[in-house]
Amino acid sequence: MEENKFEFVQFDEESSEHIAAPVYSYWKSVWRTFFKNKLAIAMLVVAIFVIIFSLIYPRFSGYDIAAREHVMDFSRRYISPNAEFWFGTDNIGDSLFDAVWAAAGSSLEIALIVTAINLTVGIIIGALWGYSKKFDVIMLEIYNIVANVPFILILMVLSYIIGQGRWQFIFAMTCTGWMGIAYFMRTQVMIIRDREYNLASRCLGTSTMTMIVKNILPFLISVIVTLVSRDVPGNIGYEVFMSYLELGLDVNTPSLGRLISSYQAFMNVYPYLFWIPVAVLATVTISLYLVGQFLADASDPKTHM
Amino acid sequence: MSNNQEREVLLSCRDLKVSFPKGKEKFYAVKGATFDIYKGETFAIVGESGSGKTTIGRAIIRINDSEGDVIFKGKKINGKLTKAEDREVIKSIQMIFQDPATSLNERANVDYIISEGLYNFHLYKDEEDRKKKVVDSLKSVGLLQEHASRYPHEFSGGQRQRIGIARAMVMEPELIIADEPISALDVSIRAQVLNLLKKLQEEKGLTYLFIAHDLSVVRFFSDRIAVIHLGEIVELASSEELFLNPLHPYTKSLLSAVPMPDPEVEKNKKLITYDGSCHDYSVDKPKWVEIKEGHFVRGNDAEIAMYKKQIENK
Structure with a gap:
């Protein structure tokens, strides 16, 4: 062994600090995880298709629920699904295809507005509720009172008082609907609130608002996405249920609940009239729910590794 | 340290008490602590778990409310x-x-974590100045500039602790409360972090309140x-005085528990067990006395x- 063939290796402190992994980006990792899942992509396509069809198609189809323009044309009634009328026609001669998408659009629109209002109010109040111990004492009492009254009862009483219609229904849904979300957020915030890095932020003089926005809410993205994915289909469900009981929307607002309720009489004679709206309802809610769930999974950083 | 009177007192605690609610009563975790910390020194508080050492640190940085006086540079804080x-x-105070x-x-990425205090008090002229401060502070704790865009989970325990140190240092504080900064670290990197703290103290003339339970480190x-x-x-x-002339029986028992890297000494070592009942304070109340x-x-x-x-017998 010749010693001159060996040389001392120097310990390089800087290279020991180097991180070889590529730079991590939260949202990029979310999308990468999401698009890895084939079912997620399929559901996203279905959901986008459903949303575009229900929100945009009715604007071009010229369908007007109040017009009843073909009511005198008896030859147009009860046509089974064919090339001209994809979903057939109903008891007053309107194309079911147009009616169903107009109804789905209006149901979806209402559900999205209600979810947006409930989530915004619920998250803001819930974050403060979980963060402030003084606010908690008051809010818990209010919550206990409201939570003990069934939500359906509140909905029914409110729609009897303020009447039926799109905005009345949205008001009834959001009047106390945010409370459940706020309570859920309160618990989540409390779990994170006392972690040590929040103490560190307080030692650095960070304000409460900054703490909520920078230290707490980023940890709850996946929880919030889960909430959205549960709430949109849930609110569609409430709207359908209330309209089915002829309490939610007025007669001149198209809605899946109204359609299903008015066509259920034909369940045996013209089954397509009943089952097509039900199938559309299922497609809308299931696809939105699944996309939300997959997105919630992907937004949990534990799945990014 | 015979010139204590001449040295500048940076922080002093007078009869500091910290209590927590225990049902309707109050539980005192700290029952009247009185001490001075001089500028530029490292003052250590040692004690067992639950003795209140962390609570003292948190009272000084005002996470916990306290009774008594905490006086920083002559002002009650x-x-x-x-x-x-x-x-x-x-x-x-950081x-x-x-x-x-x-x-x-x-x-949050390291850039935000370190800048958090700078953002809160707007301690920078412009964006460039802030970035420069972050990079300087990263370098001062032995991390690289490229680490600024990384997230905490990508770092090792020692590196993370150094990020924590950089976050405190960037505020250019005078007093740093180090709450068991090495207890959670691997033994192999404890020395690295301690040496870093020493180096920063010499460079910036910092004062440390060092909270620990490991006497050999202290x-x-x-x-x-x-x-x-x-x-x-x-x-x-x-x-040195404490290690040479421990007086209180509790101090003696703590010192006797320090492991010695010598098997002969360890075999013959007599552990002293401390029992609070050795004090009879029923009539004669204890006082805080400067004995030497x-x-x-x-x-x-x-x-x-x-x-x-x-x-005297020593």
Whole structure:
């Protein structure tokens, strides 16, 4: 062994600090995880298709629920699904295809507005509720009172008082609907609130608002996405249920609940009239729910590794 | 340390009490702590778990409310402060936390974590100045510039603790409360972090309040040591004095528990067990007495007389 063939290796402190992994980006990792899942992509396509069809198609189809323009044309009634009328026609001669998408659009629109209002109010109040111990004492009492009254009862009483219609229904849904979300957020915030890095932020003089926005809410993205994915289909469900009981929307607002309720009489004679709206309802809610769930999974950083 | 009187007192605690609600009563975790921290020194508080050492640190940085006085640079800082005073105190006193795994915000990158204090008080001229401060502070703790865009979960425990140190240092504080900064770290990197703290102290003239339970580290690291037991400081002296002349039985038992890297010594070592009932405080109440210059001990008149004899016999 010749010693001159060996040389001392120097310990390089800087290279020991180097991180070889590529730079991590939260949202990029979310999308990468999401698009890895084939079912997620399929559901996203279905959901986008459903949303575009229900929100945009009715604007071009010229369908007007109040017009009843073909009511005198008896030859147009009860046509089974064919090339001209994809979903057939109903008891007053309107194309079911147009009616169903107009109804789905209006149901979806209402559900999205209600979810947006409930989530915004619920998250803001819930974050403060979980963060402030003084606010908690008051809010818990209010919550206990409201939570003990069934939500359906509140909905029914409110729609009897303020009447039926799109905005009345949205008001009834959001009047106390945010409370459940706020309570859920309160618990989540409390779990994170006392972690040590929040103490560190307080030692650095960070304000409460900054703490909520920078230290707490980023940890709850996946929880919030889960909430959205549960709430949109849930609110569609409430709207359908209330309209089915002829309490939610007025007669001149198209809605899946109204359609299903008015066509259920034909369940045996013209089954397509009943089952097509039900199938559309299922497609809308299931696809939105699944996309939300997959997105919630992907937004949990534990799945990014 | 004979010139204690001449040195500048940076922080002093007078009869500091911290209580937590226990049902309708109050539980005192710290029952009247009195000590001074001089500018530029490392003052250590040692004690067992639950003795209140962390609580003292948190009372000083005002996470916990406290009774008594905490006086920083001549001003009382516990209790109500004006906004400007509050700002000043936050900038001057910073903290390093025990567990680097939980003390960093996982959803923020290192750049934001280090800049957090700078953002809060707008301690930079422009964006460039802020970036420069972040990079300087990263380099001062031995990290690289490229780490600024990384997230905490990508770092090792030692690196994370150094990020925590950089976050405190960027505020250019005068007093740093280090709450067991190495307890959660691997033994192999403890020395690295301690040496870094020493280096930064020399460069910036910092004062440390070092909270620990590991006496062998404390002896190496600090100038003066306070021993705390069940919320009471029982003995306070310079490091060498405390190790040479421990007076309080609790200090003696703590010192006897320090492991020696010598099998012969370890085999023959007699452990001293501390039992609080060895004090009879029913009639003769204990006091906080300076028994020798710079050496304080808690005891009643009889015990003080005994401790004095011990010192003379040495």
